Amino acid sequence: MNDAPGLFDFMKEQSGKLLDQLLQHIGLTFISLLFAVIIGVPLGIYISRKKKLAAPVLAFTNVLQTIPSIALLGFMIPLLGIGPVPAIVALFLYALLPIVTNTYTGISEVDAIVLESARGMGMTPGQILRKIQLPLSMPVILAGIRTATVINVGVATLASYIGAGGLGEFIFGGIALNNTNMILAGAIPAALLAIFFDFILSRLQKIKPGKIKVSFWLMPVCILLLSSFYILPDFYRSKMLAGFTPEFMGREDGYLGLKKVYKLNIRTVVISDAVMYKAAYEKKLDVIDGYSTDGRLKAFGLKILKDDKGIFPPYYAAPLVRSEILTKYPELISVLNQLSGRINDSIMTELNYRVDYLKEPPEKVAKQFLMEQSLYKDPLIPDEGTIRIGSKIFGEQYILADMYSMLIRGNTHLQVETKTGLGGTKICFDALVNDQIDMYPEYTGTGLLVILQAPDSTVNKLAGKNEKVYVYVRKEFLKKYRLEWLKPIGFNNTYALMMRKAQAEKSGIQSISDLVNYLNNK
């Protein structure tokens, strides 16, 4: 339990960033909420008067609500690019349902006799709306806004996937970097924010309708203005924009190194690697990070910038397995090592390309490769036990997981269960340590920098020496976690900076130093 003081230190140390993210988060939540109220309340009123429209409108907003948030954010990229705008649009769509539904319900449930007497006394429809229907349905409408607020605070954490900032940067950064403090530094304020706004709105709800003082409204308006001024201008300023994954942002062989060694000074947004390539292709981003073996390089017409100062050391990929399993099923060692040395950089890139760009299923790509290598055998009857194979959420990991799964089925009587698409290094590694999976393919660099978080002196000493990194990581993992690195698969994986080919050529950028010069001259 050394997390508690650590968390406090982390938050103190990162307080500037934390405040930025908090304000961005509030901004995202409330700007979208404001639009949802501006559109949703009149829409709810309208359908309460045209009952025929109520069913289709409510059905439509319902459907919006069922679209997974990540998918909705993904849909936004071709239309609106990345950054706060698509995030606000997505959040707006999510907030719409509770607001429209509650407005409609609230207005419809106003006592018919009260309405009748209002009409009977000579109130116009407008007066009835303002003086009777809205005040009487206000608690229900506020309940809708309250629900929408809490939903939005939650969904806004995902906005960091498309470079819109917010507390999600810490949360997903922490997951990628195996940094619990970072996760908590994002998650706790987000939870507190939800609780806080829920509380404020619940107080508003209890105030007798029609008696709400202006000052009560003033506070949310202030927060909103503050956030909106903060969030918007910052995003649309200079011309080159880099989008980096949360993991890259926090790694020494990533953004930190770029700043230190290359003195790179570029506007950055944090973004999920699921949408990063597409955003670069759509010209929403100019520079992104990626893996040297990534198939999407070719798919999206990207070019790797030469790492002329060598800050991205190559690292081996190898299966990381729980020692316990290897003791229990020693035959696994030789089976899993069958792949060792079979896949070099260009083969891996080719396989990735088939999955990422040609959209072939990873399973098919894995099977064909094993057949070509004469490693494929039909599955034996499983009657011994089960091996659980995990993978991270990108193509290469899926392919490797499928290959291992086929090798185990073909050569042993073990059953295989795959848990693919785990959302980051921390999730995979924690699953492994906590006996949720038995193995997954990992990279020695990630092992060294992210998981072991080796001291700088060690890292410097090992820099560029693949074999030594492997030996060091292997020894430490066995000692610390009782995890075994099996033989390297053969290809080296390394980070790389990428740009669109056309843009790089036009600007005469070949290497990272070129990029730095280009940016400094502007």
Added chain:
Amino acid sequence: MISLQHVTKKFGSRTAVDNISFEVATGETCVLLGTSGCGKTTTLRMINRLIELSAGNILVNGKNVKEIAAEKLRRNMGYVLQHNGLFPHYTISENIAVVPRLLKWPEKKIANRIDELLDKVHLPENILSLYPEHLSGGQQQRIGLARALAADPPILLMDEPFGALDAITRKKITKEFSNLELLKNKTIVLVTHDIREAFELGDRILLMDKGKIVQQGKPVELLFQPASTFVSDFFSNQKMELQLNHVLLKDIFKYLSSSNYDRNNLVFTKDTLSLWDALQLLHSEKRKYISIQNAAGEIKQASYDSLFNGLQALKQPGHE
């Protein structure tokens, strides 16, 4: 003041109100009486255009209501509903002030009017800042009335105004309303299904059935000269009670003899008392005979039996 001419209302193919005509004179209380679904409420709501008529004309003070903007028309007619329809989010004083504010009265005038009204419906001033939910049903109904009369409209429309009250409160409030100074000189159209209420409050009763007026006239006329078996059947359950309550001593004066009874067994009264009240009086004073003096100063004496004989004799010229 109010005149309905061949008014018809159809909801789809159903005819709710079928070609009815009647007039309500200034200061008169006219009761639309009938069972539910007879078209009485529809008729009432057409007068303030909460429902638009399908055919015919309604004139108020000689002006066709179609030519008056609905909101303007309604602001000049009080409207009282069964479930008072008070605004739950308005205080009592805000509720009363609704129509005056719509008419943009100065606040000072509104405040004075509220005080005046409160006094007239016999409610204390300290309820003004309360909300309707804090008031009893009877109090709410009185506020409903005060609200309807806030801008002193010459016409008052009442839809089952006491329908939501329990029997005892209802009787009390009905009695109270019939004596309310506030309602004097108002032209009132009141809808009810309660025969007792109709007799108590109505100067004239229009008995409706299936969208038509079956008979209209003074309460006693409906009782003693029913136009059809529907009318006599309608009142049959409460006939004796109604007769006793609404036949006055002067109505049967001519059928009484001028006998002389023992002075010690007499109770003295005027001929404006109802039969029921006369019987009550005999009972409470523990006397056998009643001595009645009419407006002309003529005096007659009667026993229980002769009072009932008189009532029978009154009914003879009728249809029965």
